[in-house]
Amino acid sequence: MKRRSVLVTTLVLGMALTAVALGQTAPVKASKSNVPHAAAKQKKEKAHRTDASMQECIQQKIAMTSRLKNEPISVAVENGTARFTGTVRNAGSKGGVVSIARSCGTRQVTNDITVEAMKKPAPKAKTGAPHK
Numbered sequence: 029m030k031r032r033s034v035l036v037t038t039l040v041l042g043m044a045l046t047a048v049a050l051g052q053t054a055p056v057k058a059s060k061s062n063v064p065h066a067a068a069k070q071k072k073e074k075a076h077r078t079d080a081s082m083q084e085c086i087q088q089k090i091a092m093t094s095r096l097k098n099e100p101i102s103v104a105v106e107n108g109t110a111r112f113t114g115t116v117r118n119a120g121s122k123g124g125v126v127s128i129a130r131s132c133g134t135r136q137v138t139n140d141i142t143v144e145a146m147k148k149p150a151p152k153a154k155t156g157a158p159h160k
Contacts, residue, residue, distance in 0.1 A: 077133045079105040085132035086110060086125075093128070095121055101141065108135035115142050 077085075083105040090096045090103070099121060101114040110129040116122050122141045129137045 079108065082108070082110065082129075082132045082134055086129055086134075089128045089132065090125065093124065096124060096128075101125065103129075105134060108133075109138060110134040110136070111138040111140065113140045115144055117144050119143050 083103060086103050086105070090101060096116075099114060099116045101112060101116065103113075103125075104111050110132075112125050112129075122139060122143055125141065126137045126139060
């Protein structure tokens, strides 16, 4: 019984000290000077991009992407809509250009890229004597 009362007292005292410690810290108020506005600034910059700057952005990102830089992909941006043409080796590369276009501020994407058909391996030549 004595152990239980010591345990309860310790628990209550610990909670009280925690409450006092938390009560002494002043909440940080958000002010215009300490709130980062990077995301809002980025959105604003994207909204005012020209077709030419969006097209250049897309071309640069394609050139820096290892899976896409050697693919014959063309892009044209008109009225905020990016249109892709060309041929790629896999569907992932085709889908990747959409993400790139969006990150450069385009409003719409028309993806006319075709995916190469997978080449089937040539049938193995039969060797040896025919079965009887």
